[in-house]
Every structure is written in C-alpha cells, then in structure tokens.
Amino acid sequence: MHETTTISRRQFVGAVGASTALFTIVPRHVLGGPAYMAPSDMLNIAGIGVGGMGERNLMSIKTPDAMLEQWKKEEAEAEQTAADLTPEQQERRERRRRWRQPKELANVYAICDVDLDYAKKTIEHYPKAKVYQDFRKMLDELKEIDAVVIATPDHTHAVIAMHAMKMGKHVFCQKPLTRTIYEARVLAKTAKETGVVTQMGNQGHATEGARLIKEWLMAGAIGDVREVAVWTNRPIWPQGDIPRPAEEVAIPETLDWDLWLGPAPKKSYHPDVCHFNWRGWRDYGTGALGDMGAHLIDHPFWALDLGQPVTVQASSTAYSDDAYPLATVVTYEFAARGSMLPVTLTWSDGGITPPRPSVMEAGRRLGTGGSGVLYYGDKGILMHGDYGNGPRLIPESAMEAYEKPEPTIPRSPGIHEEWIEAIKNGGQSSTDFSYSGPLTETMLLGNVAVFMKDKNTTLAWDAENMRITNVEQANNLLHYEYREGWTL
Known part of the structure; x- marks a missing residue:
C-alpha cells in the first residue's frame, strides 16, 4: 500500500x-x-x-x-x-x-x-x-x-x-x-x-479592443502597415524647464523619506516631488512617454510584432536637468519582421497630435480621452483610443463594409x-x-533620445547587446549609479 x-x-x-x-x-x-x-x-x-x-x-x-x-x-x-x-x-x-x-x-x-x-x-x-x-x-x-x-x-x-x-x-x-x-x-x-x-x-492589454486590433491587422484589414502615429495629452503634472524646488520643508511624520528615495540620489524632501508629481521628475519618473506609452505603444508593439527598434530620434520643448520636457516627438524605426514591412512609429505628447487623415469625417475627434493610435496601411487606416478602446476603420463607411474575422486570440478575464x-x-x-521588459525598453529608449542636446541625433540601437552604437555618451542614460545600500 x-x-x-x-x-x-x-x-x-x-x-x-x-x-x-x-x-x-x-x-x-x-x-x-x-x-x-x-x-x-x-x-x-x-x-x-x-x-x-x-x-x-x-x-x-x-x-x-x-x-x-x-x-x-x-x-x-x-x-x-x-x-x-x-x-x-x-x-x-x-x-x-x-x-x-x-x-x-x-x-x-x-x-x-x-x-x-x-x-x-x-x-x-x-x-x-x-x-x-x-x-x-x-x-x-x-x-x-x-x-x-x-x-x-x-x-x-x-x-x-x-x-x-x-x-x-x-x-x-x-x-x-x-x-x-x-x-x-x-x-x-x-x-x-x-x-x-x-x-x-x-x-489595456487585456481588453477586447486590444484583441480586435491585432486580429484585424493580422487579417489584412488595412493591408501592409508602414506607419503608426501614437499620441497623448499627457503630461498632466508639473514638468518642463523647471528646477527642483529648493526650499526646506519638514518631512511629514508619517513618511519615511529615505525609503521613498530608495536607490535615487539623496535629496531633500518637498511635497511637489512626492505623490503623483514624481512622474515629471527625472530622478523618479519617466515622463509622459513612460506613463502612457505602456497603454498606447503596447497595442502596435503587440499587434504588429514590432520587437525593439533599430533607430530612434527625438525633439522636444525645453527641459531642465531635473525634469522632463512639456512636449516631445519621438520617431522609432522598426525593421521588417518576416513578411511584415519596416514600420515607422511616431510618438507625440504634450498636446501635439498627428494630422487628421483626409478621409476622416468632419467633426469626428481623434482617438479618445486626448490619446490615440493611428495605423496607416496601404489599403486603409485603423484608429483607436487609449487602452485599445474603440478600434474603428476610418472613414466609418469602411468600418460598415468590413467583414470582421472570426476571433482567433484567447480573450482575457x-x-x-x-x-x-x-x-x-x-x-x-x-x-x-518577457513581454513588458522589451516594451519598457522601447519606451525608455525614446527618453534617452529626448535627452540628446542635438535634436538631429539619430541613435542606433543594438537591442541584443543593450548598446547605442553610434553615440557613446548616450549609453550613460541606460542606467544610473544607485545610492549606497541599494542594489539589484
């Protein structure tokens, strides 16, 4: 027994x-x-x-x-x-x-x-x-x-x-x-x-919209995609050409400021850099691109199986040594993937939006909630809002005529x-x-390009070896030295 x-x-x-x-x-x-x-x-x-x-x-x-x-x-x-x-x-x-x-x-x-x-x-x-x-x-x-x-x-x-x-x-x-x-x-x-x-x-990756976007593009709803435009109305917190607040402010008794700083450089407490507003400060956040890229770049990254970019170039409004700029435009170039063509993806934030497609109906707004994504194919255009919401072919007549494919991607609870x-x-x-790591790298590579003083600089990215191959000093922005007592 x-x-x-x-x-x-x-x-x-x-x-x-x-x-x-x-x-x-x-x-x-x-x-x-x-x-x-x-x-x-x-x-x-x-x-x-x-x-x-x-x-x-x-x-x-x-x-x-x-x-x-x-x-x-x-x-x-x-x-x-x-x-x-x-x-x-x-x-x-x-x-x-x-x-x-x-x-x-x-x-x-x-x-x-x-x-x-x-x-x-x-x-x-x-x-x-x-x-x-x-x-x-x-x-x-x-x-x-x-x-x-x-x-x-x-x-x-x-x-x-x-x-x-x-x-x-x-x-x-x-x-x-x-x-x-x-x-x-x-x-x-x-x-x-x-x-x-x-x-x-x-x-947004778990939504029905995310799956429809991928299924429609895989089924050739707009043909071969060569260009994607992604935009957001963020930031909605302080950033730009501003210094870190310098005045001394007492640390609240309920806050362990040293633990809040963690691996970041030792700096004095100020309420304007703590709770929510940290997003705009370079020591702690990742700006508008890091905040919303995971909700917006995610969809083309997944639907088009983009992998990591081969080059990235950026321009922006003014910024300080402490903060991210108020507005940026970042252009990523992705290589061909099997039978899929190379793709140019342009990210913009701070209220900068892409041109309205000429076939789009008058009065119809771009995206939803101040954000969105446009996919330009050789047979049409697909648009959706933030988090993958409301995917539609445009103009609406194209959506009405489209025969949607049967679902092929498992739905998420x-x-x-x-x-x-x-x-x-x-x-x-x-x-x-294994998925969100490369997606995050792609987003943050845009921030590295933003902080190149020469806005005409195009960074060549060797993803396998995690190196920028043509501008050596840019590699200094891939990480920073942790404060003593903190390690990975």
Missing part, C-alpha cells in the same frame, strides 16, 4: 515559485473537481505602494467589504438611468462597471507603504491586513506572502521586484516596468531564471485575473516581464 503525504497549497505554490524547472502547477479541477476551490487556494497578496494605482490594484483583486453595499446601491441607480445614455456613455459606464465589479481573487494579507498617511484609506479598506513601511522587513517576516503588487514610483519598481522575485514571490508591477532600460533587462532575465509569474499593470490564474494553474500571463 502506498503512503500519501498532504502538503498545503501555500507550500506547493512556494515550491513552484522557487523551482519551476522541477514542478508543474496542477489545475484545481484535477485536485478537487471542476468547481473545487479550497480555502487554501486563496493566495496571500501584499500590496507595496498602496495610494493611487496601488489602491485600485488591490481593489481589483479583493473588493473591501465596506464597499460592497455601496456598489449594489450604485448598480441599482445606474440601471434606472441606462436608457438615457448615449452609446459612448454606455460604453464608458460598462468599462467603469467592469472595473468596479466586486472581486475576491485573493487575500490582501499585507500592506506596505512608506507614507502611512497616504496609505490610510487603503489600510482602512483592509483592516485585517498587516501593515509595514519597509517592504524588505515585510517580506522577511511574513513568509505566508505568495505574491506582491508593486505600485510605487517608477524609480523603486526594480529594486522591489528583484527582491521579491529572489524570494520566490510572484510579482505584479505597475507600468512602466522600470525607470531605466538596464533595470527592465535585468528584471526580465531574473523572472525567467526564478520562474515566478509576473505581470505588468498595463490593463482581466489583467489581474489572468495573473492570479497563472499563479494557481500554471501558464503565462499576457504582459509578463
């Missing part, structure tokens, strides 16, 4: 994260029937950086109990007014409804934020969660944590994700994946080596759902670090 040994789901998931080469996750239905989900199947998630997007990420994984009744009330009220909405308003309402729909994908086991006042709302949402300020202390003490959700400022993404992956924790990291190209390369390599399940938080499912049942999430 064979002896049997029972192990917990947590022990099993931990073993997989540390030794993927030796184990394969067994689907739940194999262990306990088609609908089986034992309590032990609920993963323990730790949120690191839980103000702003971090709060939203956690709410997309586990709806706070106190919000359930409010959600039910709003649903009832919305149902009564639905008939009075325009189709566009109904689409926005449905997107918001899907975003707010109650979730219970995992336990919010711990919360970590360097500013306990900024995190106060999220801490109140999850009263049972253990609270920390230092992610290292939290991960060292709470062995029960299976996975982390990182939504800190860009400059700390890499050090936190690396620390977690080395401990065998699965990682969901907000976009952009990192602040530097080198960090993105190292995170992708480490994710592969450790075998943990990773995901970048560019939620959501960016958080597919990450959790991949942890539990194996498989690969759609924007894991």
Whole structure:
C-alpha cells in the first residue's frame, strides 16, 4: 500500500515559485473537481505602494467589504438611468462597471507603504491586513506572502521586484516596468531564471479592443502597415524647464523619506516631488512617454510584432536637468519582421497630435480621452483610443463594409485575473516581464533620445547587446549609479 503525504497549497505554490524547472502547477479541477476551490487556494497578496494605482490594484483583486453595499446601491441607480445614455456613455459606464465589479481573487494579507498617511484609506479598506513601511522587513517576516503588487514610483519598481522575485514571490508591477532600460533587462532575465509569474499593470492589454486590433491587422484589414502615429495629452503634472524646488520643508511624520528615495540620489524632501508629481521628475519618473506609452505603444508593439527598434530620434520643448520636457516627438524605426514591412512609429505628447487623415469625417475627434493610435496601411487606416478602446476603420463607411474575422486570440478575464490564474494553474500571463521588459525598453529608449542636446541625433540601437552604437555618451542614460545600500 502506498503512503500519501498532504502538503498545503501555500507550500506547493512556494515550491513552484522557487523551482519551476522541477514542478508543474496542477489545475484545481484535477485536485478537487471542476468547481473545487479550497480555502487554501486563496493566495496571500501584499500590496507595496498602496495610494493611487496601488489602491485600485488591490481593489481589483479583493473588493473591501465596506464597499460592497455601496456598489449594489450604485448598480441599482445606474440601471434606472441606462436608457438615457448615449452609446459612448454606455460604453464608458460598462468599462467603469467592469472595473468596479466586486472581486475576491485573493487575500490582501499585507500592506506596505512608506507614507502611512497616504496609505490610510487603503489600510482602512483592509483592516485585517498587516501593515509595514519597509517592504524588505515585510517580506522577511511574513513568509505566508505568495505574491506582491508593486505600485510605487517608477524609480523603486526594480529594486522591489528583484527582491521579491529572489524570494520566490510572484510579482505584479505597475507600468512602466522600470525607470531605466538596464533595470527592465535585468528584471526580465531574473523572472525567467526564478520562474515566478509576473505581470505588468498595463490593463489595456487585456481588453477586447486590444484583441480586435491585432486580429484585424493580422487579417489584412488595412493591408501592409508602414506607419503608426501614437499620441497623448499627457503630461498632466508639473514638468518642463523647471528646477527642483529648493526650499526646506519638514518631512511629514508619517513618511519615511529615505525609503521613498530608495536607490535615487539623496535629496531633500518637498511635497511637489512626492505623490503623483514624481512622474515629471527625472530622478523618479519617466515622463509622459513612460506613463502612457505602456497603454498606447503596447497595442502596435503587440499587434504588429514590432520587437525593439533599430533607430530612434527625438525633439522636444525645453527641459531642465531635473525634469522632463512639456512636449516631445519621438520617431522609432522598426525593421521588417518576416513578411511584415519596416514600420515607422511616431510618438507625440504634450498636446501635439498627428494630422487628421483626409478621409476622416468632419467633426469626428481623434482617438479618445486626448490619446490615440493611428495605423496607416496601404489599403486603409485603423484608429483607436487609449487602452485599445474603440478600434474603428476610418472613414466609418469602411468600418460598415468590413467583414470582421472570426476571433482567433484567447480573450482575457482581466489583467489581474489572468495573473492570479497563472499563479494557481500554471501558464503565462499576457504582459509578463518577457513581454513588458522589451516594451519598457522601447519606451525608455525614446527618453534617452529626448535627452540628446542635438535634436538631429539619430541613435542606433543594438537591442541584443543593450548598446547605442553610434553615440557613446548616450549609453550613460541606460542606467544610473544607485545610492549606497541599494542594489539589484
């Protein structure tokens, strides 16, 4: 008679994260029937950086109990007014409804934020969660944590994700994946080596629109694509030719400023560089391109299988040594891929938009929400808004005449759902670090080009060796020296 040994789901998931080469996750239905989900199947998630997007990420994984009744009330009220909405308003309402729909994908086991006042709302949402300020202390003490959700400022993404992956924790990291190209390369390599399940938080990749865009382009809806225009109305935070604030301001008692700085240079605290506004400061953020590129460049990058660019050139408005410019135009050149032609992709931000296609109807706006993407093919034009929303052939008569292909790409249950499912049942999430790493490198290469003083400089990019081959000093912008005490 064979002896049997029972192990917990947590022990099993931990073993997989540390030794993927030796184990394969067994689907739940194999262990306990088609609908089986034992309590032990609920993963323990730790949120690191839980103000702003971090709060939203956690709410997309586990709806706070106190919000359930409010959600039910709003649903009832919305149902009564639905008939009075325009189709566009109904689409926005449905997107918001899907975003707010109650979730219970995992336990919010711990919360970590360097500013306990900024995190106060999220801490109140999850009263049972253990609270920390230092992610290292939290991960060292709470062995029960299976996975982390990182939504800190860009400059700390890499050090936190690396620390977690080395401990065998699965990682969901907000976009952009990192602040530097080198960090993105190292995170992708480490994710592969450790075998943990990773995901970048560019939620537009999980949408129906993202799949329609790729399916239509693959089916030849507009023929061979040679040119793509991408634009956004960002920045909506301070940046430009401005200095870092110099006046001395007392550090709030609830904020561990040294931890907030992490690997960045030691500089004094000022509220204008902290919380949200960090996006425009070069020490901490990645500007408009890093902030929205993951939501906009993502779609052509995936749909056209672009890979990394071979050259990049940029121009911009004035900028300081501390901040990103108010507006930029970045031109990427991508090589041919198999039977697909070379592609020129032009990014613009700060209110700069591409010319309106001559075939576009008068009064029709470009994209949605101040952002969008145009694909120019030899047989037509495709346009969509931010996050892949509302893809349409233009003019509208072309859309009406188009016979849509049958769906060929698996649909996603959501960016958080597919990450959790991949942890539990194996498989690969759609924007894991093997995908989001190269996407992030591509975006950040545009920022490197922006900071070339000579706006006529075209940078030649050797992606395989992670080097700019024709302007040596540009390689200094691929990474920076971490502050003492911080490493990857």
